[in-house]
Amino acid sequence: MTSLTNLPRFNKILPHAAIALLITVAITIFFVYQQIEARKKLQYSHLTLKAQQLSAWLDTNFSIINNVLMEVEPLTADTCDSEMLFELRSLMFNVAPVVEIGMVNSAGELICTSWQRHHNAIKVNPPPDQYGLRFVGPLNVEYMQQPAFVLARTLRDGSEVNALVRIRWLKNQLKNYASELGFTALIDSDTGNPIVTNGLYSRPKPATHLPIDFDLIIQAYFQNNREQIAVYSPLTTLPKLSIVISDEKSILIDNDELISPTGFLVLFIIWLALTAVGYMLSNYLSDSRHQLKRALKRDEFINYYQPIVAHRDKKIMGVEVLMRWQHPVEGLKSPITFIPEAIATGYLNLMTSQQLAKCYTELKHLIDKDPDFIVTINISACHLLSQQAITEFIRYKTRIPGLVLEVTEDVLIDETNESIQHAFITLTQAGIQIAIDDFGTGYCGLSYLSQLPVTYLKADKSFIAAIGTDGMHTHVLEMIVDLAQKLELTVIAEGVETTEQLDYLTQLKIELHQGWLYSKALPAKVLLEQIEQRGFTLSIPASLHKKTA
Numbered sequence: 001m002t003s004l005t006n007l008p009r010f011n012k013i014l015p016h017a018a019i020a021l022l023i024t025v026a027i028t029i030f031f032v033y034q035q036i037e038a039r040k041k042l043q044y045s046h047l048t049l050k051a052q053q054l055s056a057w058l059d060t061n062f063s064i065i066n067n068v069l070m071e072v073e074p075l076t077a078d079t080c081d082s083e084m085l086f087e088l089r090s091l092m093f094n095v096a097p098v099v100e101i102g103m104v105n106s107a108g109e110l111i112c113t114s115w116q117r118h119h120n121a122i123k124v125n126p127p128p129d130q131y132g133l134r135f136v137g138p139l140n141v142e143y144m145q146q147p148a149f150v151l152a153r154t155l156r157d158g159s160e161v162n163a164l165v166r167i168r169w170l171k172n173q174l175k176n177y178a179s180e181l182g183f184t185a186l187i188d189s190d191t192g193n194p195i196v197t198n199g200l201y202s203r204p205k206p207a208t209h210l211p212i213d214f215d216l217i218i219q220a221y222f223q224n225n226r227e228q229i230a231v232y233s234p235l236t237t238l239p240k241l242s243i244v245i246s247d248e249k250s251i252l253i254d255n256d257e258l259i260s261p262t263g264f265l266v267l268f269i270i271w272l273a274l275t276a277v278g279y280m281l282s283n284y285l286s287d288s289r290h291q292l293k294r295a296l297k298r299d300e301f302i303n304y305y306q307p308i309v310a311h312r313d314k315k316i317m318g319v320e321v322l323m324r325w326q327h328p329v330e331g332l333k334s335p336i337t338f339i340p341e342a343i344a345t346g347y348l349n350l351m352t353s354q355q356l357a358k359c360y361t362e363l364k365h366l367i368d369k370d371p372d373f374i375v376t377i378n379i380s381a382c383h384l385l386s387q388q389a390i391t392e393f394i395r396y397k398t399r400i401p402g403l404v405l406e407v408t409e410d411v412l413i414d415e416t417n418e419s420i421q422h423a424f425i426t427l428t429q430a431g432i433q434i435a436i437d438d439f440g441t442g443y444c445g446l447s448y449l450s451q452l453p454v455t456y457l458k459a460d461k462s463f464i465a466a467i468g469t470d471g472m473h474t475h476v477l478e479m480i481v482d483l484a485q486k487l488e489l490t491v492i493a494e495g496v497e498t499t500e501q502l503d504y505l506t507q508l509k510i511e512l513h514q515g516w517l518y519s520k521a522l523p524a525k526v527l528l529e530q531i532e533q534r535g536f537t538l539s540i541p542a543s544l545h546k547k548t549a
């Protein structure tokens, strides 16, 4: 049974699916993080709003009380008469939370309240020399059996007018703003000490938020060992007091259902889309057509030149132009790896066109010195079927007089294709010489050899490699030499690697050699430097002599 992973396409898609999954997970994490932050911000602003509302409410009430206290004229003890008592009571009745308005003389004796005149003055704290509203409390009011606080003002004469406010009134209001597990409180802005609380009041540890000068949000572990979020908002009327509203983080910020079912569906679609895009993109990038097009655009195809040497005096008679691909990732690539693709994709003509232009620029100096300098270049059937290529070869013939086109036998014997035959005639009429590459490996009828104006037979390197090893192959080589003599063609021996091969080729009177014994294919710069230093004559390296001996 064929498993899924045995399917070649599945194997190709798998890495893309994995990468797409990673990207989708990253998107999900980002999305979830954004969601958490958004929820956090929402809850922060919700809590801040509540704290600001509460402190605004308290500020409004405190400023009403303040205004009432400011209406009271300084009194002496003697003026706490019934008229005054009436005035204090009517003021008190206008302000709901106030249960009593009292007057304290500068000696610190409560002498008059909205309820009664105290004939035996009650001793309290002397009024401080301080302008504006102040807060005192909490304190227990005996006659009410309830806790209360006092808002007071010192008057011009050093006496004090104050309002007694029930704590329950404030507590009820704090209750309206508190959640079940959180707390609300009125606290001292400097010390953080609670004055009125609802819920279990706690402080952050450490208490770095004190003193509270402006609205602030804290998310921290509190002394109750819970992670809490708290908003502190100082009162405008009494900045010494602040409102705080706090709740447990886990309750406040609900991280459930961060991704809805629709969200999961969207993520699944993103994953599928990324996989598909990755798969298609990698197909496109690895597509040979795209690769070759990009290489052409980036000018990555370069020329190497292998000398063709006259064996008698070791003079460089010419060069074969061999293409290389300077691949940005894979390095220098052999033509065998990309020429078939270039033919299949139709890019070879363009590549050869670039190659010819480079060849002319790089070898101009040699060609100008010796117009007979042979420059052989490999072509295929696609060149012979392109009028543009033929015109270009003819144009280059005027710049490179020694231009030789190398074709393999299979191209040459395609007698069914009239265009190819016609192209040969056009090219040779323009003076371009033809060499048959890898001669002896295919079938080339003698009639074609005699009909077509071929100049060179390049004996395939397999025949040269067989010298001294395989009798059959050396016989073919002898027959090639014989045929060339009869048809007055010149033989070029390809792939000459040893001095033994050299000796045998000399016996066979093969004049032109090409092979590593003389030189490998070289970049133009290296070839020109060598010719500059040693002239056109090559010497066989001593190391090779030893190797082949």
Ligand SMILES: Nc1nc2c(ncn2[C@@H]2O[C@@H]3COP(=O)(O)O[C@H]4[C@@H](O)[C@H](n5cnc6c(=O)[nH]c(N)nc65)O[C@@H]4COP(=O)(O)O[C@H]3[C@H]2O)c(=O)[nH]1
Binding pocket: 306, 321, 322, 323, 334, 335, 336, 339, 355, 377, 378, 379, 380, 406, 437, 438, 461, 494, 495, 496, 497, 514, 515, 516, 517, 521
């Ligand atoms: N073992 C051995 N090999 C030797 C020796 N001397 C030269 N060679 C290699 O033999 C090949 C000769 O080229 P070819 O027969 O035209 O065969 C060429 C040719 O058919 C094709 N090719 C190369 N450049 C081009 C080009 O620019 N255009 C086209 N259409 N085909 C090209 O690719 C083939 C391979 O080219 P290269 O890899 O450059 O390989 C070259 C050359 O480097 C030697 O002593 N021993």
